Amino acid sequence: MEVSMGFLSMLWSFLSFLPIFLLLLILGIIKAAIIGPIVATIILVGNSAVIIGLWPAHFVWTYYCIAKTKRLGWVLKTMALLSLPMPLLTWPIFGIIGSLLLGIGYGYFAPLIATFEAIGEQVVHKLIHCFTDGCVSTMKGSCTVVRDFTDFCFHSYFSLMDDLREKVSEDEKPIDLKLSRLPSCFVIGTLAVLLDVPIITALALGKSPYMLFKGWQRLLEDLIGREGPFLETVCVPFAGLAIILWPLAVVAAVISAFFCSFFLSLYSVIIVYQEKSLKMGFAYMVSVVSLFDEYANDQLYLREGTCLPRPKYRKHTPLSESVRRRQQYDLDSSTILSSNEAKLVSKRSKTLKTAIRQLKPVQIWDWLFRSCELNGKFLLREGLIEVSDIQECLLKGKCKKLSIRLPAWCVFQCLLRSAKSDADGLLISMYPIFALICDEVELTNFNWPKDKVLEWFLGPLLIMKEQIKGLQLSDNEEACLGKLIMTHNSQRPDDWNDSGFPSNDNVRRAQLQAIIRRLQGIVASMSRMPTFRRRFNNLVKSLYVEAIETGAIVENGGSSRSKGKINMSVHNANENNVTDEFEMV
Numbered sequence: 001m002e003v004s005m006g007f008l009s010m011l012w013s014f015l016s017f018l019p020i021f022l023l024l025l026i027l028g029i030i031k032a033a034i035i036g037p038i039v040a041t042i043i044l045v046g047n048s049a050v051i052i053g054l055w056p057a058h059f060v061w062t063y064y065c066i067a068k069t070k071r072l073g074w075v076l077k078t079m080a081l082l083s084l085p086m087p088l089l090t091w092p093i094f095g096i097i098g099s100l101l102l103g104i105g106y107g108y109f110a111p112l113i114a115t116f117e118a119i120g121e122q123v124v125h126k127l128i129h130c131f132t133d134g135c136v137s138t139m140k141g142s143c144t145v146v147r148d149f150t151d152f153c154f155h156s157y158f159s160l161m162d163d164l165r166e167k168v169s170e171d172e173k174p175i176d177l178k179l180s181r182l183p184s185c186f187v188i189g190t191l192a193v194l195l196d197v198p199i200i201t202a203l204a205l206g207k208s209p210y211m212l213f214k215g216w217q218r219l220l221e222d223l224i225g226r227e228g229p230f231l232e233t234v235c236v237p238f239a240g241l242a243i244i245l246w247p248l249a250v251v252a253a254v255i256s257a258f259f260c261s262f263f264l265s266l267y268s269v270i271i272v273y274q275e276k277s278l279k280m281g282f283a284y285m286v287s288v289v290s291l292f293d294e295y296a297n298d299q300l301y302l303r304e305g306t307c308l309p310r311p312k313y314r315k316h317t318p319l320s321e322s323v324r325r326r327q328q329y330d331l332d333s334s335t336i337l338s339s340n341e342a343k344l345v346s347k348r349s350k351t352l353k354t355a356i357r358q359l360k361p362v363q364i365w366d367w368l369f370r371s372c373e374l375n376g377k378f379l380l381r382e383g384l385i386e387v388s389d390i391q392e393c394l395l396k397g398k399c400k401k402l403s404i405r406l407p408a409w410c411v412f413q414c415l416l417r418s419a420k421s422d423a424d425g426l427l428i429s430m431y432p433i434f435a436l437i438c439d440e441v442e443l444t445n446f447n448w449p450k451d452k453v454l455e456w457f458l459g460p461l462l463i464m465k466e467q468i469k470g471l472q473l474s475d476n477e478e479a480c481l482g483k484l485i486m487t488h489n490s491q492r493p494d495d496w497n498d499s500g501f502p503s504n505d506n507v508r509r510a511q512l513q514a515i516i517r518r519l520q521g522i523v524a525s526m527s528r529m530p531t532f533r534r535r536f537n538n539l540v541k542s543l544y545v546e547a548i549e550t551g552a553i554v555e556n557g558g559s560s561r562s563k564g565k566i567n568m569s570v571h572n573a574n575e576n577n578v579t580d581e582f583e584m585v
Helices: 007-068 074-083 085-117 126-132 136-165 179-225 233-275 278-299 321-338 340-344 361-382 387-396 400-420 452-471 475-487 506-526 530-550 575-581
Strands: 426-428 441-443 553-556 559-562
Touching: 007 074, 007 085, 007 126, 007 136, 074 085, 085 136, 136 530, 179 233, 179 278, 233 278, 361 400, 361 530, 387 400, 387 530, 400 426, 400 452, 400 475, 400 506, 400 530, 426 452, 452 506, 475 506
Parallel strands: none
Antiparallel strands: 426 441, 553 559
């Protein structure tokens, strides 16, 4: 949308903004100079202590798990054992350096950005917040970073290693490598690193000046003309900050291109091994340069495609799910651009970020844990969550059982609602158990967070939703499945023999068990993410308080004891109170 402003008005808007911006910048730099060293020290010392303290255990346990696993063949296991010393010995060095850089970046930029956020339109007492925001919150955030890092190193890593030692089924073949293909893989991998890394880095360096000046041009045009993302007054200070920090973004892009070039070039080893052809490996070495050039042109809004050659490096190129989703996204995007709603998008904007509301990863986490809290209280009253599980999680730290079953139950309910409503995506609601009338948010390829980790979960969940829709579950089957997720194991077909499942069809049972196994596997992967354990511990504490209030746990002088049965009374929640307490994502 164009903003009709004369040259003098635009110039006056720009000049009147400069003093405010400079004052905020100076104040933010002063706050960053005071808070930054403290935050950097907390993160550096905390993470370094965790890395050095757990390094012997990581070293020994990694070797033990890989040596004992039956998921790997003897060739791959031998190569892994021989190559492990290098990453294990260099892990403390890179971990400490990364913690230092993270501490510096977070400690200096968080107070600076918080200073500009303090003048937002929704903020009251802006002057006070300009001085206070970003000080205590940044120091608390640094402690949270150390805690999440500790959870990952102490819990998530050992959980991943334990999965390697799990028993495999008799029909499952171990992953192995064929020795006859290794020489060609080694040759192609070495040549690819020697050729592709310098060429890709040179392309990134060559395009960096254009990225610098093009970015400055866009930012200045949006700032002076108050167009595009800077129509709102609260966004204007960030434009000035982005103009100053834009060279750092360009340098970071070049550095990331250099490091990514190693992974792009080494993928040629996988091409040679999968295609069983040295020729295809050479073809990929040439094609990856053109792929990078085309990607860079798309990001910089240059000409479409590339003039570099791109030979075919796959004998058979089936259309992957990600490519199909990308094509569907492009098709739907062009449809939206041709509609009347596209008039709201700035002519200078070549993306749909202003037309489509993009959800953030933290919003998905908020929905999941709020849903687990509400559903957990309901399941606690129904007796599907035992008090012993809550106490074991709080006192002994053993939350594996509860941390998988409760989120799996919540996600399963989401899949059921989405399948029944015939939605294209996933419907999330904060109040699934109380059946309140409220707007639901549909997660699709458009508004799903552009986070690579979370994107891994969307595709399988959408497939499971379609499978549930095809099975057309009855009400009795839905209720029984919800109970089985919380109380039974789904690893073997005979696990449900005495479960009271209404259907005797073995094929139908096997299909449902496969869906639940995949769902529990996805939740298990989620539980290893750094922030999951901290937030789930807070969730368990709220369930513990709920158990005390319902009489499931009776505290006597600081100690607690469990009753034999949980109060089974139905929770009659007031609709208005629940709606006011939680906010839709």
